[in-house]
Amino acid sequence: MSYSDKVLDHYSNPRNVGSMDKSSADVGTGLVGAPECGDVMKLQIKVNRETNVIEDAKFKTFGCGSAIASSSLATEWVKGKTVDEALSIKNMDIVKELSLPPVKIHCSVLAEDAIRAAIGDWKKKQEATAPVAAEAK
Amino acid sequence: MTKSVLTAIGAKPLPQDTHSCWSCGSMRAAHFCESCGKVQPPVPVDYFSFFGLPPKLNLDVAALEKDFYDLSRKLHPDLNATTERAEQEWSLEQSSMLNDAYRTLKDPLKRTAYLLHLEGVELEEQSKSATEQARATGEIKKQIVPPDLLEEVFELNIQLEELRMDKKMGDDDPALIAEIGKQKLALEAKHEELLQELQTYWKTWDGLIDRSQAGNPATSEERAQVRNKMVDVLNRRNYIRNLVRDVNEAMEN
Numbered sequence: 001m002s003y004s005d006k007v008l009d010h011y012s013n014p015r016n017v018g019s020m021d022k023s024s025a026d027v028g029t030g031l032v033g034a035p036e037c038g039d040v041m042k043l044q045i046k047v048n049r050e051t052n053v054i055e056d057a058k059f060k061t062f063g064c065g066s067a068i069a070s071s072s073l074a075t076e077w078v079k080g081k082t083v084d085e086a087l088s089i090k091n092m093d094i095v096k097e098l099s100l101p102p103v104k105i106h107c108s109v110l111a112e113d114a115i116r117a118a119i120g121d122w123k124k125k126q127e128a129t130a131p132v133a134a135e136a137k
Numbered sequence: 138m139t140k141s142v143l144t145a146i147g148a149k150p151l152p153q154d155t156h157s158c159w160s161c162g163s164m165r166a167a168h169f170c171e172s173c174g175k176v177q178p179p180v181p182v183d184y185f186s187f188f189g190l191p192p193k194l195n196l197d198v199a200a201l202e203k204d205f206y207d208l209s210r211k212l213h214p215d216l217n218a219t220t221e222r223a224e225q226e227w228s229l230e231q232s233s234m235l236n237d238a239y240r241t242l243k244d245p246l247k248r249t250a251y252l253l254h255l256e257g258v259e260l261e262e263q264s265k266s267a268t269e270q271a272r273a274t275g276e277i278k279k280q281i282v283p284p285d286l287l288e289e290v291f292e293l294n295i296q297l298e299e300l301r302m303d304k305k306m307g308d309d310d311p312a313l314i315a316e317i318g319k320q321k322l323a324l325e326a327k328h329e330e331l332l333q334e335l336q337t338y339w340k341t342w343d344g345l346i347d348r349s350q351a352g353n354p355a356t357s358e359e360r361a362q363v364r365n366k367m368v369d370v371l372n373r374r375n376y377i378r379n380l381v382r383d384v385n386e387a388m389e390n
Contacts, residue, residue: 031291033282035260035372038379040290062294090272116271 004099010069028122039063043114066104070111184238194339
């Protein structure tokens with residue numbers, strides 16, 4: 001199977017690889033896996049408490065080229081977005097951008113899951129530290 | 138929802154009750170005429186019905202094997218080479234279905250996945266549909282792989298990466314190799330445990346089938362409950378299997 005140019009670009013030159021302090025109150029961590037292929041993906045976001053804007057994102061993925069490219073792209077996309085905007089990223093957006101073939105769609109699903117899980121983790125931390133703010137929807 | 142095997146049993150009599158032999162007109166068994174022995178046109182049935190079995194997960198593999206060899210001999214296209222053209226085609230189709238059915242049913246995991254498929258569950262679709270549900274409800278997705286297993290997998294992958302790096306540089310780190318080896322053994326043990334866990338759900342499932350055949354059908358909740366447990370075990374098991382494969386590759390290269 002041949003990868004698209006965009007996948008190859010992210011694969012050979014992944015953006016935002018690394019990790020952040022999991023215990024920090026501003027950091028949300030999403031760790032997800034796909035039983036289909038055994039891939040595991042960790043995506044972390046650092047959120048500005050005042051604006052809810054994602055200021056930084058890091059990832060580390062063990063998996064195929066498409067999984068690495070999907071998570072690399074996900075970190076690029078979430079940066080600068082608010083938490084709510086980031087939640088609107090759909091796996092099919094990633095499929096389109098990277099021209100993923102049908103057998104690799106689960107990689108994009110994994111990346112969407114990772115974004116959701118990271119935001120979920122961050123929200124949970126906010127509720128724990130500031131219960132009043134979390135209730136005001 | 139797709140029609141379940143359980144409702145299918147009640148509603149659909151096996152082919153031998155409904156068809157008569159195309160050649161002599163007598164009632165026939167599923168694959169041959171009982172009276173004249175001629176091969177019959179294939180009827181689209183599931184693999185369990187093909188062997189005349191109820192859709193149960195505990196099955197006598199030795200008996201299945203014997204049936205398989207008996208049927209292969211009788212259905213073999215070469216044996217039917219001198220017969221009518223239609224009959225030859227039927228024997229070819231029946232033989233190929235026989236092989237698929239046998240290969241699927243003899244393997245405990247393929248058998249389970251096949252039964253789930255008959256029940257409308259596609260294992261590959263699980264993760265995607267859970268994501269779609271999370272997106273729709275705004276809730277956090279129920280992860281197919283449990284978080285503690287994921288942590289373990291992630292840590293192990295970091296160690297594997299170190300191992301590959303060491304090998305590239307020509308370094309040797311016996312402590313790291315020993316640690317990875319230890320984790321691999323633990324994963325293999327877990328892999329085995331999951332098969333045993335799966336077998337306890339087989340029992341529950343088979344109990345539901347027995348009950349249904351005795352005229353007391355299982356509710357859709359009861360079926361879904363066992364089904365979900367089996368899906369969960371199979372997913373975890375696949376995950377571990379893939380991981381052990383990665384460990385082996387990293388150790389060998």
